[in-house]
Amino acid sequence: MPGALRRSISLAVVLALSHRAGFSQAPPPAKLAASITRIFGAAVRVDSLRVDTSTVLRMSRADSLLGFASVGNVIGKDQPITFLVAIDRDDRLKDVDILVYREPYGGEVAYEPWRKQFRGKTAADSLRVGKEIRTISGATISVRSVTLGVKALVADLTRWHQSGAIK
Amino acid sequence: MTWRSLSPTLRSLARWVAIIQIVGYTTSLVFVWHTTRLVPPGIADHYRGTDPEATSGAMQFPKSFAEMLTITHTHLLSMAVIFVLSGLGVTLCARVSERWKRFLVVEPFVALLVSFSAMWLMRYVDPRFAWLLEASSSLLALTFYVQSYLILRELRRAET
Numbered sequence: 001m002p003g004a005l006r007r008s009i010s011l012a013v014v015l016a017l018s019h020r021a022g023f024s025q026a027p028p029p030a031k032l033a034a035s036i037t038r039i040f041g042a043a044v045r046v047d048s049l050r051v052d053t054s055t056v057l058r059m060s061r062a063d064s065l066l067g068f069a070s071v072g073n074v075i076g077k078d079q080p081i082t083f084l085v086a087i088d089r090d091d092r093l094k095d096v097d098i099l100v101y102r103e104p105y106g107g108e109v110a111y112e113p114w115r116k117q118f119r120g121k122t123a124a125d126s127l128r129v130g131k132e133i134r135t136i137s138g139a140t141i142s143v144r145s146v147t148l149g150v151k152a153l154v155a156d157l158t159r160w161h162q163s164g165a166i167k
Numbered sequence: 168m169t170w171r172s173l174s175p176t177l178r179s180l181a182r183w184v185a186i187i188q189i190v191g192y193t194t195s196l197v198f199v200w201h202t203t204r205l206v207p208p209g210i211a212d213h214y215r216g217t218d219p220e221a222t223s224g225a226m227q228f229p230k231s232f233a234e235m236l237t238i239t240h241t242h243l244l245s246m247a248v249i250f251v252l253s254g255l256g257v258t259l260c261a262r263v264s265e266r267w268k269r270f271l272v273v274e275p276f277v278a279l280l281v282s283f284s285a286m287w288l289m290r291y292v293d294p295r296f297a298w299l300l301e302a303s304s305s306l307l308a309l310t311f312y313v314q315s316y317l318i319l320r321e322l323r324r325a326e327t
Binding site for chain 1: 202213219220223224225226227228231233234237
């Protein structure tokens, strides 16, 4: 990983921690960097942008915008679930990643078959559990929490992008 | 020592413990029916998972090793406490023969060991062990309700 890229990812990681400070939980920097690489590919430039009290990560390659991402936290049954939402430059949901899952049950929300249901969705989609988003047996609370969190974060990212607050 | 020789206060305590245990056990069976329909294929799917692409409705993923450990230790220990209480209740029944008492007291613990062994074998060896789990769990539930009936019948008669 080039030094400049590593620095920009590290900066983004630090700033990402302040997102939604109400019950913010820190994602492990290595996990956040790996998630961004998995979703946007290698050799991606990551810049952090401040919007209101939130931090948005902007991903680009060779001056071409790839999309935006943000880290959020929702409460599962008892513990916060730290997740990342990424959208492409057309505001379509690129992917969701569970960065930290802390409870003994319900970790299946991190599994690929469940997460991939979100891909291609937009802020206009209702993302109702049991309708557009299938639930998981034994992980109902986590499914509802993460889905609501994703819906809110996609709405924020889309609004900020369309208003020019992030570009 | 029988229920009749114990104080009315202890008999009241025993009656309400038995009632609460019946409600709790029945609730747990309703929960299991909700998740597995109480049939061996449903039980196997619940623990071994199903192909998300081939099914609709709620996704079912294989239980992880950590989840299996959590399910085993929480259920095994809490159910052992339930059957210690109901076993003590049966022991104090005067109208049940010693042979039946001994069977009713020991059977749940054997069934618990068989059930949880079957659960692990079903998860990691062969889904057909779900049939053994179904059989031993059914016998366990039947024993529990027989125990509860005998205890409540004895307590009612001890009041007259």
